[in-house]
Amino acid sequence: LLLSLITAVSVFSACQKDPADESGNIEDEAAYYDPNAGINFDKAMEPLASAGGSTYRIVIPSDATPAEENAANELQNYIRRSASVTLPVMREADLEITNAPLIAIGNTQIFKNSGFSTENLNLDGFIIRHCGSNLIIKGQRDRGTIYGVYDFLEKVVGIKFVTAEDEYIPVRASIPLYEMNVKETPTFMIRGHFTNSVSTDLLFASKMRMTTPHQSSLGTEKYGGAYADDWSADFHSFNAMIPHNVFYPIHPEWYSQKENWQPVFSNGLNDDGTIKPDTSENQYMINEVIRWIKNKILTTDTKIYFLGQEDNQNPSKHPDCIRQQELFGGYAGQIIVFVNAVAREIKEWMEQEGIEKEVYFATFAYQYTMGAPVKKEGSKLVPAHPLAVPREDVYIQLAPITASYNETMNDTSSTTNAAIYDTIKGWNAITDRFFMYDYSTNFHDWVSWFPNTNVIIPNLKFYREFGANSIMSNAATLAKGWYQESLNTYIMSKAMWNPDRDLNALISEFNAVYAGPAGQTLDEFVNYMTAHFETIANAPIAEGRPKLGASIYASSSPWIVSETTLDYPFITGAYRYVDKAQEIIESETSLTALERERYFNNIERVRIMIDYMKFKNYDAIFEKHEKIEFSEEFVKRVEKLGIARLSENQTFTDFKIQFDLNF
Numbered sequence: 001l002l003l004s005l006i007t008a009v010s011v012f013s014a015c016q017k018d019p020a021d022e023s024g025n026i027e028d029e030a031a032y033y034d035p036n037a038g039i040n041f042d043k044a045m046e047p048l049a050s051a052g053g054s055t056y057r058i059v060i061p062s063d064a065t066p067a068e069e070n071a072a073n074e075l076q077n078y079i080r081r082s083a084s085v086t087l088p089v090m091r092e093a094d095l096e097i098t099n100a101p102l103i104a105i106g107n108t109q110i111f112k113n114s115g116f117s118t119e120n121l122n123l124d125g126f127i128i129r130h131c132g133s134n135l136i137i138k139g140q141r142d143r144g145t146i147y148g149v150y151d152f153l154e155k156v157v158g159i160k161f162v163t164a165e166d167e168y169i170p171v172r173a174s175i176p177l178y179e180m181n182v183k184e185t186p187t188f189m190i191r192g193h194f195t196n197s198v199s200t201d202l203l204f205a206s207k208m209r210m211t212t213p214h215q216s217s218l219g220t221e222k223y224g225g226a227y228a229d230d231w232s233a234d235f236h237s238f239n240a241m242i243p244h245n246v247f248y249p250i251h252p253e254w255y256s257q258k259e260n261w262q263p264v265f266s267n268g269l270n271d272d273g274t275i276k277p278d279t280s281e282n283q284y285m286i287n288e289v290i291r292w293i294k295n296k297i298l299t300t301d302t303k304i305y306f307l308g309q310e311d312n313q314n315p316s317k318h319p320d321c322i323r324q325q326e327l328f329g330g331y332a333g334q335i336i337v338f339v340n341a342v343a344r345e346i347k348e349w350m351e352q353e354g355i356e357k358e359v360y361f362a363t364f365a366y367q368y369t370m371g372a373p374v375k376k377e378g379s380k381l382v383p384a385h386p387l388a389v390p391r392e393d394v395y396i397q398l399a400p401i402t403a404s405y406n407e408t409m410n411d412t413s414s415t416t417n418a419a420i421y422d423t424i425k426g427w428n429a430i431t432d433r434f435f436m437y438d439y440s441t442n443f444h445d446w447v448s449w450f451p452n453t454n455v456i457i458p459n460l461k462f463y464r465e466f467g468a469n470s471i472m473s474n475a476a477t478l479a480k481g482w483y484q485e486s487l488n489t490y491i492m493s494k495a496m497w498n499p500d501r502d503l504n505a506l507i508s509e510f511n512a513v514y515a516g517p518a519g520q521t522l523d524e525f526v527n528y529m530t531a532h533f534e535t536i537a538n539a540p541i542a543e544g545r546p547k548l549g550a551s552i553y554a555s556s557s558p559w560i561v562s563e564t565t566l567d568y569p570f571i572t573g574a575y576r577y578v579d580k581a582q583e584i585i586e587s588e589t590s591l592t593a594l595e596r597e598r599y600f601n602n603i604e605r606v607r608i609m610i611d612y613m614k615f616k617n618y619d620a621i622f623e624k625h626e627k628i629e630f631s632e633e634f635v636k637r638v639e640k641l642g643i644a645r646l647s648e649n650q651t652f653t654d655f656k657i658q659f660d661l662n663f
Contacts, residue, residue: 015114015131033500035155038128038182046101046133047085048156048175062093067142067224068106071149075105075137078153101133106145111138118144122469123230123555124209125185128152135180143224147209151184160513163486164197164204166602168513170610178546184497188463190230190470192494193440193489196480202226207302208493214477232296232305235364235397235437236261239310241292242285254285256316262309265338266320271327273337273387275345290345297350297357305346307339308364308397315368329384332365333373337387339363339394347393359393362435365427366399372426381429390431395469397435404549404557405439405539406451408458415546424466435470436463440488443648444554445561446476447612450485451533451550453507453526456491460499471496479645483606486514487526516599517588518581525577525606532573536565563617571621574610578603601641608637612646632663 042482046055058072058538072089092109095102104110114131117486118140121127124267126139137152139145150218153159157175160168169535192198192212194449198205199214202223211227213234220226233240244261247254256262266283269277293305308313324334343361350359365372373388390396400423403409404416412418427434438459442450463471471490476485490510495501507526511519538561551557559565585591585599611634618627638652645651656662 010269013117015129015206033498038180039155040179040181043179045130045135045177046177047173049085050174050178050445052084053102053175054083054085054087055192056077056087056269057095057098057100057102057607058087058089059095059102059108059110060089061106061108062091064091064106065142066221066555067146070103070222071137071146074146075103075149075153078157078159078169079175081169082159083175089223093546098491099133101135103135103137105129105137105149106142106253107138108136108493111136121183121185122187122189124189124191125183126151127184127409128180128182130179130181130193136176139224141224143206146206146224148184150207150209156180156183160509160600161204161207162490162510164201164514166598173548186497187460187499188436188469188471188496189322190227190435190472191492192472193475193492193496195485195489196476196477197486198489199477208489209497210493212472212477215268219550223361229301230303232302234291235306235308235426236288236311237306237308241289241307247288251283251285255315256318256321260313262312262316264316264318264321265280266316266324267332269324269338269341273325273341275341286342293342293346294349295360297346297355301357304360304395306362306397307335307342308362309335309369313367321456324427327385328388329373329375330369330371331661332369332371333384333388334558335363335369335535336373336390336394336457337385339589340387340391343391343394353514360395361391361393362395362397364399365396365423366437367401370400370402370423374429377530379652381426383430388430390433392433394431395433395435396431397437397470398468398516399437401439401552403438405552406455406533406550407547408455408462409438410462411524413547414549416549428466431468434463434468437472437474439475439552440473440492441475441485441552442550442554442560443552445612446479446485446645447482447608447643447645448554448566449529449533449607449613451530453484453488453491454503454530454534456488457495457499457501457503460495461491464499476645476648479643481605481641481643482609483514485604486605487511489568514602515581516591516595517587518599518603519548520580520605521577521584525581526575528573528577532570533560533565561613561616563620566613566617566621568621571610571614572614576605580591581606604637605641608634608641608643611637631661635661635663 017412048054048056058076060068060072076087076089093116098130114136116127116129116136118127121140123140124147126144128148129136137145137148139148154175169513179430192210194214198208198210199212202215202220205211206223213224213227217228239261242254256264256265263285268286270276276284278284284639289398296302316473325331328334328337339361341503373384375384394451400420403420404414407414407417409417410421412421440452442448491506494506508523511522515522541547546560550560581603585596615634643652646655
């Protein structure tokens with residue numbers, strides 16, 4: 001009864017809709033980033049906080065979800081920490097009739113009565129809009145509501161979230177508020193930087209607006225769900241669907257060989273793309289995959305079912321597979337026909353059963369399936385076979401593991417990336433539905449500088465241009481604690497949402513919070529590192545040879561860690577920046593003891609990268625009699641910073657054993 005009375009009050013009535021709300025379509029946004037878009041500075045609202053007080057209350061639905069409760073608590077917490085004022089959090093059922101302004105979080109009756117829409121926001125988008133004196137923060141789904149709260153805190157309160165440990169919370173006597181009509185739609189539906197911090201810290205991942213397949217699903221309701229709510233399994237998914245240890249003993253014909261988990265994709269797949277029905281004598285692999293997906297659809301709300309080859313270079317050599325590969329235009333062609341058949345069977349079953357869920361399918365373009373199943377007719381690329389064209393509900397996840405990551409993916413002057421670009425054009429000839437999976441580290445030397453920071457945003461713009469609707473970037477999932485890992489995560493968190501961000505501005509934002517008064521010095525450090533690696537990479541051009549590319553494995557591009565690149569002048573020059581940064585922090589009298597300690601610790605995370613690069617070629621460059629003392633300090637610093645691994649395949653404990661560093 002009380003809620004009924006409340007909803008009848010004028011401040012809860014419908015608000016004026018935008019034309020986009022009526023049609024369900026989102027107007028095209030200009031190709032630049034304006035942090036104040038949707039804020040009307042000509043119309044001041046009741047201040048959010050003033051002189052230690054506030055008239056606002058935070059309202060959540062009477063049946064609020066854990067995510068809506070968390071969003072309200074986070075809003076309350078950060079406003080209190082900034083302005084020393086606590087806004088009460090109330091459920092709508094407990095709210096009395098009032099003229100005081102409200103901040104309505106999530107799927108409140110206030111939102112429902114407003115006439116506003118949160119449809120078509122690419123799943124994770126949100127609105128922050130005034131309806132009279134009330135402010136509504138609502139996502140297309142719960143995760144978007146949380147993202148909306150963090151966006152509000154950044155834009156209105158001035159808070160910055162840069163690492164799991166580093167945040168900027170301004171101390172404010174007052175927080176003015178202006179009329180807001182903000183609609184945020186992420187460029188990429190799913191975004192993830194596969195670092196240890198994003199993968200293991202759900203709160204931090206939420207602030208970065210990211211998910212990864214390495215996240216646990218436990219407790220994710222508080223953060224609006226996890227990666228597993230959208231995706232069915234790991235990308236290399238067939239062993240999850242048809243586990244080798246379960247099915248090989250009874251169906252060895254499903255696998256190309258005993259030691260190889262790669263399925264025989266022709267098993268149950270006819271050459272005309274239809275599926276063979278199971279009989280008492282024969283059960284087919286494709287039908288077991290279909291049964292697995294049906295069970296998932298019945299028991300979960302998973303949206304994307306990924307059917308991806310195992311992570312090896314051993315495609316099936318079964319004679320039927322070889323025949324179908326030749327028929328359908330290669331390895332990728334056969335798998336597309338397989339996935340299309342599964343998708344068709346699933347959708348027909350869903351229609352028969354009256355199941356109304358949003359379901360899509362995806363498969364890899366990776367390693368031996370990287371090439372598109374196309375052929376040339378004159379100057380035009382056409383499908384190699386009519387059946388080898390992805391259905392409307394089938395996405396291709398491009399994973400260019402062999403690309404050069406110090407060059408843009410569409411750089412046709414790059415020996416490596418010109419071929420990648422041609423491959424993407426081949427896929428574009430048969431589909432416009434893509435997910436993107438790229439890489440952002442040197443897996444042999446995680447802690448060494450990887451020269452990709454300056455191409456992150458250009459690559460994201462290119463991915464947007466050719467139609468990618470999801471971006472995941474593989475990085476150091478098993479360790480954390482060095483500077484560039486955190487810097488790149490921050491850049492990606494902003495630019496994966498909107499690639500029209502300015503790289504230098506993002507670097508400066510990050511460094512200002514990460515190193516306080518020494519932030520500008522770290523800006524100079526990043527410029528120094530970028531310029532040095534660019535100079536080395538471009539040197540062969542003067543001799544008529546191609547630019548050096550940066551592979552994700554140093555064994556394929558050894559120049560990125562060579563003694564020529566990491567030479568004495570470069571290493572000593574890099575140390576000058578961190579020494580200068582430390583001196584600035586030491587001399588800044590306005591810092592508290594805790595601030596000084598945090599900034600010193602972060603400068604150590606920069607220094608450790610230089611230490612590692614120095615250690616990499618120590619014997620060739622530096623005085624050998626100083627190596628023991630340097631190595632002892634290096635080991636102590638790594639252990640103090642809690643860096644568990646310096647590379648993908650070796651723990652730091654094993655690293656110490658290899659180089660006899662157990663001091």
